[in-house]
Amino acid sequence: DGLRSSVSAPPKADWDVEETLRSEHFQVAKTVRHGFPYQPTCLAYDPIQNLLAIGSKTGSVRIFGRPGVDCHLKHDGEYAVIQIMFLVNEGAMVTACTDDQLYLWTLRQKRPEIVHSLKFQRERITYAHLPFQSKWLYVGTERGNVHVVNIESFVLSGYVINWNKAIELSRKTHPG
Numbered sequence: 515d516g517l518r519s520s521v522s523a524p525p526k527a528d529w530d531v532e533e534t535l536r537s538e539h540f541q542v543a544k545t546v547r548h549g550f551p552y553q554p555t556c557l558a559y560d561p562i563q564n565l566l567a568i569g570s571k572t573g574s575v576r577i578f579g580r581p582g583v584d585c586h587l588k589h590d591g592e593y594a595v596i597q598i599m600f601l602v603n604e605g606a607m608v609t610a611c612t613d614d615q616l617y618l619w620t621l622r623q624k625r626p627e628i629v630h631s632l633k634f635q636r637e638r639i640t641y642a643h644l645p646f647q648s649k650w651l652y653v654g655t656e657r658g659n660v661h662v663v664n665i666e667s668f669v670l671s672g673y674v675i676n677w678n679k680a681i682e683l684s685r686k687t688h689p690g
Contacts, residue, residue, distance in 0.1 A: 551576045558598035558607070565621075567607060569595025575609060577626075587626055589617065599644045599651075601665065608651065608665075610639050616653065618668050630668035634661075 553571035560567075566578045573589040575598065589595070593613040600607045605622040606629075616639070618630040637655035644651045644665070651663040660675040 555594050556597050558600055560600035560602055560607075562603040563600075563605075565600065567598045567600070569598050569609065571595075573611065577621075585626060587619065589628075596639070597642055599642060601644070602646060608642070608644065610642050610653075614639050616642070616651075616663065616668075618665075632663065632668055632670065637661075 551568050551570045551574065554568050555571050556569040558567045559565070564579060565583075568576050568578075570576075571594045573591055573593050573595060575587040575589075575595060577583075577585040577587070589609070589611055591611075591613055593611040593615075595609050595611055597610040598607060599609075605620065607619050607621060609617045609619065611617070614634040614637070616632045616634075617628050619626050620629045634653075634655070637657050637659065639653055640656050641654040642651060643654075649665050650671075651665055653661045653663055655661065662671045662673045662675075663669070664671055
């Protein structure tokens with residue numbers, strides 16, 4: 515009758531459905547961070563900007579603010595963060611790590627980053643103190659000496675408080 519020959523048959527599908535899953539079908543990505551940081555070592559609070567920073571043993575810092583403000587920062591190495599200090603209402607913070615370095619972070623941009631770092635060569639950092647609205651950071655070391663760092667230029671000043679000048683010489687051990 516010629517009617518059937520005028521209509522072409524539907525093309526045969528060349529699709530092969532794979533029924534096995536392989537590694538190239540997946541991509542692993544971190545989508546969310548939840549809970550308190552693992553192995554915390556220190557914390558700091560900025561009362562003006564209402565920020566809480568928590569340092570960890572793996573070299574990361576997590577900053578919490580008002581609801582929805584949560585930022586994760588990572589130092590270059592796997593060194594523990596031993597201390598965090600906010601430059602109150604300045605949009606910056608200083609971290610001290612077990613690699614005997616001080617890091618100055620800027621928080622004034624969307625993604626915080628390290629602006630300066632300062633390495634201590636001969637002494638291990640044990641404690642740092644930054645007075646409110648001061649441009650001088652006092653860094654205590656394992657040997658008991660106190661070094662003074664200028665926050666604006668982030669360099670060591672020539673001034674050092676030596677342990678043997680600050681206490682009695684009759685003491686036999688380092689007070690660090």
